[in-house]
Amino acid sequence: MNLAALLLASADSRPESISVIEGDRYVTALELRGLASIFGGALSAAGVGIGDRVAIASGNDLAFIVAYLGALWVGAIAVPLNPHSPSVAVAEELEHVGAKILVCGRAGSIHLGMVGAVAFDALMESAQPATLSSSGLVEREDSDVAVLLYTSGTAGAQRAAMLTHANLSSNIKQVLDDSGLAITPNDLSLGALPFFHVFGLNVVLGVTLVAGGTVVLIDPFTAAEALRLIQRHSITVVAGVPVMFDALTSADSDLGDDLGSVRLAVSGAATLSAKSSTAFTQRYGVTIHEGYGLTEASPIVTSTASGGEARSGSIGPSVPGVEVRLVGLDGIDVSAGDPGEIWVRGANVFAGYWGDPEATQRVLTDGWLHTGDVAVADADGYLSLVDRLKDLIIVSGFNVYPAEVEDVLRTHPSVVDCAVAAIPDERTGEGVGAWVVLKTGERVDLEALRRHVGSRLARYKIPSKFTFVDELPRSEAGKLLRRALTL
CATH class of the missing domain: 3.40.50.12780 (ANL, N-terminal domain)
Incomplete structure (x- = not known):
């Protein structure tokens, strides 16, 4: 038909x-x-x-x-x-x-x-x-x-x-x-x-x-x-x-x-x-x-x-x-x-x-x-997304899903939006990079952000590099374009 x-x-x-x-x-x-x-x-x-x-x-x-x-x-x-x-x-x-x-x-x-x-x-x-x-x-x-x-x-x-x-x-x-x-x-x-x-x-x-x-x-x-x-x-x-x-x-x-x-x-x-x-x-x-x-x-x-x-x-x-x-x-x-x-x-x-x-x-x-x-x-058949397989970050052999780090970063009172992706790291193979959008007029200490993540997640999941940006690259449908993230 x-x-x-x-x-x-x-x-x-x-x-x-x-x-x-x-x-x-x-x-x-x-x-x-x-x-x-x-x-x-x-x-x-x-x-x-x-x-x-x-x-x-x-x-x-x-x-x-x-x-x-x-x-x-x-x-x-x-x-x-x-x-x-x-x-x-x-x-x-x-x-x-x-x-x-x-x-x-x-x-x-x-x-x-x-x-x-x-x-x-x-x-x-x-x-x-x-x-x-x-x-x-x-x-x-x-x-x-x-x-x-x-x-x-x-x-x-x-x-x-x-x-x-x-x-x-x-x-x-x-x-x-x-x-x-x-x-x-x-x-x-x-x-x-x-x-x-x-x-x-x-x-x-x-x-x-x-x-x-x-x-x-x-x-x-x-x-x-x-x-x-x-x-x-x-x-x-x-x-x-x-x-x-x-x-x-x-x-x-x-x-x-x-x-x-x-x-x-x-x-x-x-x-x-x-x-x-x-x-x-x-x-x-x-x-x-x-x-x-x-x-x-x-x-x-x-x-x-x-x-x-x-x-x-x-x-x-x-x-x-x-x-x-x-x-x-x-x-x-x-x-x-x-x-x-x-x-x-x-x-x-x-x-x-x-x-x-x-x-x-x-x-x-x-x-x-x-x-x-x-x-x-879960037991009721409700699904919860973890991440995309292709976005998986492997740090010294340990798996890091960007979404779990992003979820923690977003709970910081100064953070409006964020994205996490793999970055090159000579010591661990891959490292965790974070791109962060702060509330207008606010500043935040990098170590404070690291401590915030570390209070919820394992040490290897803490971003080794933070990049502060005005906005994240997204498609017109609102999807994050991770490949467009630049250091």
Whole structure:
């Protein structure tokens, strides 16, 4: 089944319901399907056919949604790209996937000079009535690729993950089958997460549309505007990343602290610190549920909302229909309480990396996805992330997970944010390096920081070098880019 049929099903069941709000524009489910059909017809007239790659460079706006649905409508493969990327990087991605066309919204207009690039508005205006009348939804097989999404590249070279119609629709249904995460037709979701990221694309946008709810668009994200929209529209669901929730917590807004309409707040893409979670709840009275997912899993794997209880430091149990194992380096499941790599299996697991069978083979074994993330499980099946295998620091033969050092550093009253990574050390092979962001106007003694870490952790886990920075390198989805840390 074509994913677009699922995303646009409300046009039949609830045609007058509001699917999207952008500024003062309210788009009904029936209107949205009409726009998707029109844009699909325009793509067909431009020579786009089944299986062609349609790249989309746009912000979180109606243009992106219509371009995405229109590409699926004609049986093409949608390739959402970061509109703020340099044109050189975009050109490499277009060449890599062999894109037929690049659709540019307002945010992506800087790329309009590239070969194959066309403005969204120009394509819509080019649509001919004769073409539109025959632009019916193209049927696709469940196993056909619907979307190519570039992974964040936090662990190395970027790759395009092949997500099929079945992968994406399955994860939407898995979320909707979860009583703790399910969206209803009465819900309004804040569309703040980038739609070129799988969390924004298939959770915020996909789940909300299929549920018959409303996506309220915000672009760009600012804490003040988010608070204004939440209160104006009585938004009920807020999905974000830790940096967004931190911004909301520290926002100096005249709108006050009332988020009483919000019934569900979920955080993902990066680890939410206990300090951040507590501060947000203290200000707004809203509990943040943390979850875990990845592009290759479409993306949701676990959530504390699924277990019905937000536990500090936990990413929760797996959602319905998703199997999870914790596996040791020997390929055998670890004992209870021991750390192991998260392996995931389910209909949501991707088909592989575009044009890279070797990389695909490395991460897929008998349907099990090797995530590269390490976690421990408690007796209730709640998982807690330890770190990424590739980020492991080995000091004189002893294992140091960056996250455990970061968690301790963040408890220091002067520390706002921090990152830990391996640094060269002639004596121990690798050492522990820490990059620290301090509160504005504060200074801290290095030995005091070392003593702070040493009071909680073994001596070999104490950073041997501290670097103070104004901010940490992060992707637009809020993920820490460890490879960009410099001494």
